[in-house]
Amino acid sequence: MIQLTYSGDEQQILNERKDALQQIHANLYDKKGEGSEFLGWLDWPSQLSESFLNQINETAETIRKQADVLVVIGIGGSYLGAKAVIEALSPHFSNNNDFEVLFAGHQVSGAYLKELLAYLNDKEVAVNVISKSGTTTEPAIAFRFLQQYMEERYGDEAASRIYVTTDEKKGALLEVAKEKGYDRFVVPDDIGGRYSVFTAVGLLPIASAGFSIDELIAGAKEAEQAYKSFDLEQNPAIRYAAIRHALYQEGYKTEVQATFEPKMNYVQEWWKQLFGESEGKQGKGIFPASVSYTTDLHSLGQYIQDGERTLFESFIVFDEVDKDMTIVEKDNDADQLNYLAGRSLQEFNEKAYQGVTEAHLAGDVPQIGLRMKKLDAHHIGHLLYFYMLACAYSGYLLNVNPFDQPGVEDYKTKIFELLGKPGYA
Numbered sequence: 415m416i417q418l419t420y421s422g423d424e425q426q427i428l429n430e431r432k433d434a435l436q437q438i439h440a441n442l443y444d445k446k447g448e449g450s451e452f453l454g455w456l457d458w459p460s461q462l463s464e465s466f467l468n469q470i471n472e473t474a475e476t477i478r479k480q481a482d483v484l485v486v487i488g489i490g491g492s493y494l495g496a497k498a499v500i501e502a503l504s505p506h507f508s509n510n511n512d513f514e515v516l517f518a519g520h521q522v523s524g525a526y527l528k529e530l531l532a533y534l535n536d537k538e539v540a541v542n543v544i545s546k547s548g549t550t551t552e553p554a555i556a557f558r559f560l561q562q563y564m565e566e567r568y569g570d571e572a573a574s575r576i577y578v579t580t581d582e583k584k585g586a587l588l589e590v591a592k593e594k595g596y597d598r599f600v601v602p603d604d605i606g607g608r609y610s611v612f613t614a615v616g617l618l619p620i621a622s623a624g625f626s627i628d629e630l631i632a633g634a635k636e637a638e639q640a641y642k643s644f645d646l647e648q649n650p651a652i653r654y655a656a657i658r659h660a661l662y663q664e665g666y667k668t669e670v671q672a673t674f675e676p677k678m679n680y681v682q683e684w685w686k687q688l689f690g691e692s693e694g695k696q697g698k699g700i701f702p703a704s705v706s707y708t709t710d711l712h713s714l715g716q717y718i719q720d721g722e723r724t725l726f727e728s729f730i731v732f733d734e735v736d737k738d739m740t741i742v743e744k745d746n747d748a749d750q751l752n753y754l755a756g757r758s759l760q761e762f763n764e765k766a767y768q769g770v771t772e773a774h775l776a777g778d779v780p781q782i783g784l785r786m787k788k789l790d791a792h793h794i795g796h797l798l799y800f801y802m803l804a805c806a807y808s809g810y811l812l813n814v815n816p817f818d819q820p821g822v823e824d825y826k827t828k829i830f831e832l833l834g835k836p837g838y839a
């Protein structure tokens with residue numbers, strides 16, 4: 415369960431929005447309202463069958479047997495969920511012989527691809543190419559290179575090392591997969607990219623990395639059940655959405671999500687896409703930004719404390735850490751740290767959290783806290799579902815459709831025109 419704290423008058427915020435929130439709640443669970451054709455994620459964790467999870471786990475096992483490296487090709491929602499969970503659960507420093515999940519197709523850097531292909535040369539490789547539409551340019555370009563690499567290296571065997579996750583019925587990637595006979599996984603029609611982490615999009619790479627998708631889904635399911643009811647005081651997903659909305663209306667237009675745990679940095683990136691693509695439309699929306707503390711206290715900290723007053727902060731903190739260190743006493747206190755002797759680094763970060771929130775609040779940066787027990791697969795599953803649900807409430811409070819992304823097409827059209835793609839004058 416997530417414990418939410420807020421520095422302002424939460425009761426008033428909830429009272430003022432009670433009717434609107436109740437309507438959103440009814441629309442969501444009756445699957446009505448704008449964008450309701452993309453609500454498949456809402457009860458997805460509890461609908462997931464054991465046989466589907468087994469299928470993913472078995473494929474992941476095959477991949478781990480046939481390869482040392484899985485290259486996951488995708489962009490936006492087709493890579494951020496997997497990247498977020500894998501980074502959150504992986505050790506900071508891997509052993510040379512650990513199975514690796516690497517990513518491609520999330521930009522178009524020649525240096526990145528060239529160095530990736532060179533890196534793969536002395537390793538056994540499998541590829542999972544992920545695109546819901548099956549037509550996104552960046553991953554399609556990366557796959558063209560990776561496919562050629564795999565075919566040159568493995569010949570006919572390449573087909574058994576390439577896994578495709580895409581729409582069931584349409585898209586260029588589907589046609590390629592059918593033609594080559596690649597193993598296929600489906601992105602459900604009613605689940606958009608940024609809400610897809612609990613589908614094969616996220617689960618196959620996460621299971622291949624060696625993490626328990628059963629625990630991840632158990633956490634998501636727990637959140638699905640816990641945050642279903644319209645009990646305003648007890649529902650942190652609704653409360654978080656309501657507080658953000660109130661702050662936005664007061665002129666706080668940027669949310670800075672903060673964490674003291676560097677393993678959470680890609681959860682922050684995932685969160686930015688989720689909220690940015692869901693809310694940023696029709697001239698509206700909170701800009702989602704992120705900081706990693708205490709690192710960024712020494713860079714962006716000055717601005718947050720003292721710059722333009724349009725920011726609010728939301729922290730993700732954990733009660734427990736699985737690895738910690740205690741600062742030792744030294745006879746010679748030359749570095750003047752003996753006052754910290756006997757204290758753990760987790761204790762330091764707890765005090766840092768308290769100190770930073772007090773200082774920033776005094777600098778007129780409203781503070782939201784989201785506290786969880788610990789960082790593991792179960793709690794990450796819970797947290798990601800929490801954010802997806804909160805995002806739906808938040809988008810509807812702004813009167814936008816939280817499930818489309820019409821604005822993303824504009825840059826694509828411009829690029830296609832410049833590159834002379836057929837059909838683009």
Ligand SMILES: O=P(O)(O)OC[C@H]1O[C@](O)(CO)[C@@H](O)[C@@H]1O
Pocket residue numbers: 489490491492544545546547548549550553607608691819822
């Ligand atoms: O899975 P696809 O269709 O390749 O899309 C990737 C990403 O691109 C976007 O459509 C934006 O262009 C995101 O919404 C999506 O997550």
